[in-house]
Amino acid sequence: MTDEIRVRFAPSPTGHFHIGTARTALFNWLFARNMGGVFVLRIEDTDSERSTREFEKSIIEDLAWLGLAWDEGPDIGGPVGPYRQSERMEAGVYKKLATDLLTTGHAYECFCTTEELGGERKKTLAEGGVSQYSGRCRNLSSDDRAQFIAEGRKPSIRFAVPESRRFAFKDVIRGRLDFEAEAFGDFIIVRQNGVPTYNFAVVVDDSQMGITHVLRGEDHLSNTAKQLMIFEALNFEPPIFGHLSMIFGPDKAKLSKRHGAASIIDYRRQGFIPEATINYLSLLGWTPASGQEILDVASLAAEFDLSRISKSPAIFDIDRLKWFNGQYIRKLDRVTLTNLVVPYLVESGFVKPEDTADEFNRLTRIVEASQTSLEVLADIKECAKIFGEIKFSADVAERLAEDRAQKVIKVFISFMTEAETVNKDEAKDLIRAAADKLKEDGFKGKEIFQTTRLALTGTLSGPELFYIIFGLGPKETKRKLENCVS
Ligand code: GLU
Numbered sequence: 475m476t477d478e479i480r481v482r483f484a485p486s487p488t489g490h491f492h493i494g495t496a497r498t499a500l501f502n503w504l505f506a507r508n509m510g511g512v513f514v515l516r517i518e519d520t521d522s523e524r525s526t527r528e529f530e531k532s533i534i535e536d537l538a539w540l541g542l543a544w545d546e547g548p549d550i551g552g553p554v555g556p557y558r559q560s561e562r563m564e565a566g567v568y569k570k571l572a573t574d575l576l577t578t579g580h581a582y583e584c585f586c587t588t589e590e591l592g593g594e595r596k597k598t599l600a601e602g603g604v605s606q607y608s609g610r611c612r613n614l615s616s617d618d619r620a621q622f623i624a625e626g627r628k629p630s631i632r633f634a635v636p637e638s639r640r641f642a643f644k645d646v647i648r649g650r651l652d653f654e655a656e657a658f659g660d661f662i663i664v665r666q667n668g669v670p671t672y673n674f675a676v677v678v679d680d681s682q683m684g685i686t687h688v689l690r691g692e693d694h695l696s697n698t699a700k701q702l703m704i705f706e707a708l709n710f711e712p713p714i715f716g717h718l719s720m721i722f723g724p725d726k727a728k729l730s731k732r733h734g735a736a737s738i739i740d741y742r743r744q745g746f747i748p749e750a751t752i753n754y755l756s757l758l759g760w761t762p763a764s765g766q767e768i769l770d771v772a773s774l775a776a777e778f779d780l781s782r783i784s785k786s787p788a789i790f791d792i793d794r795l796k797w798f799n800g801q802y803i804r805k806l807d808r809v810t811l812t813n814l815v816v817p818y819l820v821e822s823g824f825v826k827p828e829d830t831a832d833e834f835n836r837l838t839r840i841v842e843a844s845q846t847s848l849e850v851l852a853d854i855k856e857c858a859k860i861f862g863e864i865k866f867s868a869d870v871a872e873r874l875a876e877d878r879a880q881k882v883i884k885v886f887i888s889f890m891t892e893a894e895t896v897n898k899d900e901a902k903d904l905i906r907a908a909a910d911k912l913k914e915d916g917f918k919g920k921e922i923f924q925t926t927r928l929a930l931t932g933t934l935s936g937p938e939l940f941y942i943i944f945g946l947g948p949k950e951t952k953r954k955l956e957n958c959v960s
Pocket of ligand 1: 690
């Protein structure tokens, strides 16, 4: 093997791609990119009841959407494939090594039935013990085995956990960690149906795929312990491990939907953009040496450093993520942003699908006028409303019907042209001219601008007035104002 750094992202396709898993994928990816290493995508689909190709597809799509390109994987192949555990199983990869472990005495066949194991477990717990496999089948005589086979029992294969042994390893994030092997009962590595368990398959694959570093959540620490024992029994060099702290909500509780935490696919739908999501996720447990917060992907990859990953839990705050997203939205040019928001405008009925091309220029102006108000792309649905037909509340209608308001509206109408569009400076000039005229007649700025804003949008909040006229264009502004004349 060369000195090449090889990491992997190994999702189980049993659900959508989650924020925590995405952070794990990202840290592995950033580490690989920083070190000029290889990022492997491996699909852990041995649980055939819960794994589906739909979830696999959805995870792969989200990973691609985030921009975390993989160098080897089920779709693109690579030198150490196949990259789906189900295919590796069919190729007999795990069976061979399980047999080796049986031969060397590091594993044994266990004939216990589920009922027997359940009974044993209940008894131990009732006696106040720790539920662990008793090791009943560890030393079966050949007669016992023959008897079980004659009864039609199918064995699973259990790993024989070494007795009186302490294992230690250096975690790149948490420092030296150790554990007593006996804290684990002999665990199953191949089920009765011949399917390898997660811990066994991972050791085989990480080893055969030449994985040098494994970064994953600290909820995997007890798995790492089991895996280290298997690595030793197979005489394989273990990778270097780093366990990332958990992600909590702002209330320090385990992250859940309650905190706005969702699947990547949900964030996509709400209109988070990948660059912002990546930037925010990178700061969940890692701080760049530069102390800068807004960092594009290339800078993140250049700065990423395992030694700056924190041991303390990370806090996921949806409002912070939105803030990041807003910052990235502001940086987009208006054509790019318009293309991104068109689906939302179609969804809200602001524009008909067949009109999006013809209306594109108008939409870019509305988008530009709304740009600083958007935190997620879907916010455009609300922001665009003021550029459509407005239904005034009774209060607003009453206020606009007052004489002074009518005067403001009429003066503005007189300054509007028949032009479809104006640029922002021209929009400012139109406003200034109308306002100057009204000021001569004793009107104050506040009254002028509030009235015009109300007449055009029905509300006092929203983008600056010149942006509203820029978004609407003089002709449409005039039409809207004329509708307010009583
Ligand atoms: N398939 C495992 C999971 O999704 C991977 C864990 C690991 O990185 O080893 O949790």
